Amino acid sequence: MADYTLPLSRVGPRETALVGGKAAGLGALITAGFPVPDGFVVTTAAYRDFLETTGLAGLPARELHTRIPREPVPDRIVAAVRAAAAGLHGPVAVRSSGTAEDLADASFAGQHDTYLGVDGEQAVLAAVRDCWASLWTPRAVAYRERYGWDESDLALAVVVQEMVDAEWAGVLFTADPVSGRRDHVVVEAVRGLGESLVSGTATGEHLVADKATGRTVSGSVAVPGAAELVRIGRDVEAAFGAPQDIEWAWAAGRFQLVQARPLTALPDEPVVPDAPPRGRRRSSRRRGTRPSQIHGMAADHMPFPPFPMDTSLFLRPAIRAILTATRSAGLAMPTLEETVVEIDDGVVQLVPPPGVRLTGRAVTGLPRALPSLVRLLRTSTTGWRERSECTLVALCRRVDAADLRGLSDHELLEQVDALLSTMGGLMPSRFGAVPRGALAGVLSERLLAAAVGRERAGTMHAELMSAVPCVTTSANAALERLAATVRADPELLAAYCEEEPARVAERLRGSAAGRALLADVDAYLREFGFREMSIFTVGLPPLRETPEVAHGMIKGLARGRPAEVDAATRLARARAELADARGLRARLLAPVVRRLVDAARTSAGFREDSHYQLVMTLAVARRVVLELGRRFCERGLLDAPDDIAYLERAEVTGLPPAAVRETVERRKAARRAALPGYSLIRAEPGAPVGDDGEVRGTPASRGSAVGPVRVVHDESEFANLQDGEVLVCPYTNPTWTPLFALASAVVVDAGGAASHAAIVAREHGIPAVMGTGNGTRVLTDGQRVVVDGNAGTVVHAGAAG
Incomplete structure (x- = not known):
């Protein structure tokens, strides 16, 4: 019986295999004379005896997790726990104490369960069983996998202490x-x-x-x-x-x-x-991996873990559709569960298939799929726009204007389903329309190099791709007009220079000019505020919910100097230069280049406009989801409407009310633990980076620039960027692009040559290096660096040349 429980005062590091890391640490504290609440430990011997007696030993993790809480505890273990608890007073805390826990290289913090205020013998035994079961949760199993922990002799002890x-x-x-x-x-x-x-x-x-x-x-x-x-x-x-x-x-x-x-x-x-x-910089890591192009692009679009609501609304349905289509064509594909993998509670990663392998169905499947693929790749951008305006955009406008308070929870969910299904119906053809334009862009730059020379071609091509008519160009121009208004009015400029972005609006309300400007900012947000801020999600606010970000961008632009030459002028000059190019080769190639550039410009504008319509859908869906969150707050189930994003769609109506808050809090902790180094797509470890301070990535926009570094971690720091500084950031999306008017160069941890940051950098004619993986960690504010957009390197200015 003594093997099943031990007083904390009698254990220490030598007994870790019997009592687990937490109990061993508490025992060591007691031995060293530190004040620790009275308690005992239910040892790993009890856990192993329980498994053997109930016949659970050797079962897979999923079964252990669900069956352990339902099995009765053997009488001999019950007697031992009862005897040990007799010396304690009042409610107790019941905490897991794993043998693979609280180690110097892996804490396993938050992986196993804790129960507070447990009162009564049966409640204590139930909490002990739940702690045992927590050894086999998906998050604990995934954590051990990440650390390569051997599970063959794994066991869990449980600490019981006076509260x-x-x-x-x-x-x-x-x-x-x-x-x-x-x-x-x-x-x-x-x-x-x-x-x-x-x-x-x-x-x-x-x-x-x-x-x-x-x-x-x-x-x-x-x-x-x-x-x-x-x-x-x-x-x-x-x-x-x-x-x-x-x-x-x-x-x-x-x-x-x-x-x-x-x-x-x-x-x-x-x-x-x-x-x-400075700022909210993450803990440094000595080793890491540079993202591949596909991982960089995934990080550019989704740099954080999707919320559980995102996963259920569009991530799983999208992956399911892709797997179904490729499987029907005769390709061997994994299951949805093998592709969208939960690595922690509510936190998922995508596991790409190991390779393309044909099955016997390919003989008939590929020929059947080919016509559909051809039709997809021939999608007309004009036709897509018309379909989207009539269906998706019209639905978004209607739902966004609706009074949601009169709808039932079920009707609200139906609205979300309608938005996401309409968006999903347009997604395949949207991606089908993009490749032709991208190919035209590549070909036009190569032919331009043959026409005017390689040295001039890179810059000239960027100029030819300037001022593309699209929502991003219009939004940036509108923002620059607001900044010009501020720049021209000393009173407005003082308000922006002297106040933090979150307090600018309050200052502006005190004057007629300020109120007029606020009205213009409101109009800007109504037209362009559907833009996503940090992630393709319903869990985080779009621009229209965070006007302080718009004020931060205006502040930065107003303090800078207006561009000496605008994009439209650069475009006109490049077109004239191409038309006047001398030599037989240039005259022959110029008409072809013009047609290819026009196709690339049409595609680039389509990409931006269609992207905006997709994120418009999510912004409107978020409004509906937040109404559900508001109702959950009124019912006492949530602390904030945003917390609804930690539930999956089916859980909104299917989860017992008593479990809602606990589920949300558990998933918040899991998401926070997953953030450092998170990648949506699981990758094999690559070459180490950052040990020598080297910053190297994908060349994304040609040229070279020298300037002081400004690390901008997120939208709340937009106003920190000064004219002529090198913008260093973890990721970008279209919301970031107004900053490029100030930056002398751009260095991004994630993304590739086809990302928004790379495209806009080329339009502005500033060098860009993407996918460094470590720029925000290695580079520091004020450090003078040379950004080489041709080689994809960033070096200290003193080390250049």
């Missing part, structure tokens, strides 16, 4: 997990239980303190005895010989520690200790 009636609780890091500074400690604190902070559902108060003296460096926390907490953290680090991630609680005038584990993924010590990191 601390915490007045304050939180986390203490004995090194700064963002900057890597070992001379700092970081404290995060919330009132009450700390679970909301650890799970990510609360932000809490934040303090950075000097480790040696306890003096505050930045921030503050209201928890009593913050200096004592810093001392305790320093002592724990000294006791265990490495930076620690410590969970603590403050109750009845004293601190108690409920967990301590090595601080994983800690960045290297910064070279310049007094230069704090």
Whole structure:
């Protein structure tokens, strides 16, 4: 019986295989004299005996996950738990303690379950079983796969501790997990239980303190005895010989520690200790992979994990349609479940097929599919526009103007289904219309090189592709007109220069000129505000919901200088130069180049306009989904309407109300954990980058430029870019393109030569390097660099030449 449970005071690192990482850490804290709530551990021996007795041993993960909670716990284990719990008082916390947990290189944080306020023997036993089952959740299995963890002898222990009636609780890091500074400690604190902070559902108060003296460096926390907490953290680090991630609680005038584990993924010590990191930069990684072209393009369109609502509304249906079409043509394809894989709770990745392989059906399937493919590739851009205007755009306008409050939940979902199915019906032909124009663009540039020479051709081709009539060109021109109005009025210019973008509107309301400008900005957002901000999603707001972003772009443009030569003038000059080109070869090729350029320009405009209509659909669908989210908030099921995006479409009506909030909070934590280094398409590890500070990517726009770096992480930082700076960013979409009027060059972590950033950079005649994978991490604000758009390199200005 003693093997099934052990007091925490009798365990330590030597017993990790029996009690798991969490219990071993708590036992070590007790042995070292640190305050820890009373408790015991249900050992891995109990877990293994339970599996053998119930006949579950050896079953696959999916069955273990679902069957463990339903099986009765053997009487001998029940007796052991009852005896151990007899010495505890009041409700308890029941926490998983895995044998592959709280390690120096992999914390497994958040992968296994925790239950708080558990009261009564049966409730404790049920929580223990649920913890055992959490060893086999999809997210835990995927996590172990990422770390190559051997599951052959895997087991889980469970810690049972008295609940601390915490007045304050939180986390203490004995090194700064963002900057890597070992001379700092970081404290995060919330009132009450700390679970909301650890799970990510609360932000809490934040303090950075000097480790040696306890003096505050930045921030503050209201928890009593913050200096004592810093001392305790320093002592724990000294006791265990490495930076620690410590969970603590403050109750009845004293601190108690409920967990301590090595601080994983800690960045290297910064070279310049007094230069704090700017913005919301992610933790550095010593090794990474440069994205391939396909992965770069995926990151350009979807740089973050799709929300569960996105996955159910259009990602799975789109992939299902592709798999069905290719399978019917006779190609061997994986199943939908093998292609759209859940790597964590609600977080998915796409696993591409290992290769193209024909089946016996190809003999008849390919000939049958060929006519459809030909029709698809012959799609008329004019015809597509007309169909889209009559169906998709008309539906979007109608739903967007509708009073949604009178519709039932079911009717709201029907509206979303209608929007997405109409969009899905147009998607294949939209992509069928693009390749011909893209091919025309490639051919025109090559023939132009033969006509006027390779050195002139790159720049001249970009000029010939300038001022393409499309929604993006119109939106950027409208924004520049707003900036020109601000630039010409000292009062308006002062408002933008002196206020943060989020506060500009309040300042403008105080004057007649300001109110007139606000009316113009509102008109701009009504016409162009469907544009997506960061991702092809219903889970994040489009431009029309974030007017501060528009004000940030106006601010940047207004502080810059107007372009000396506009795009239309560059286009006219390039056309005249092509017409006047001398030599027999130039005269013969010029008419062909003109026709090819016209086709490429038509395709480029179609690509931008059709993209805008697709994201218009998502912006309107988001409005409907948010109405559902608002109703869930009224019913007490959600904290914010946006949280509805963490549910799948079927879960809106099919999930028990009691499970909604827990599901959302769990998926928020999973999404946050997946963000660093996330890629929509799963890739094999590639060559390491960033160890030597090299920034290299895909040449995307010719030329060379020298300038200071400005790292812009997202739309909230648009206003930071100054005229002539090198824009360095993680990804781009059409919303970013007005910044290119200010930038001297563009360097992007994701994307390829066909991305929006590359196209617009070529139109502006500025060099661009795409798909670096590490530019935002290696380059820092103010650093002078040389961007070589021909070679795809970015080097320090002092190292150039």
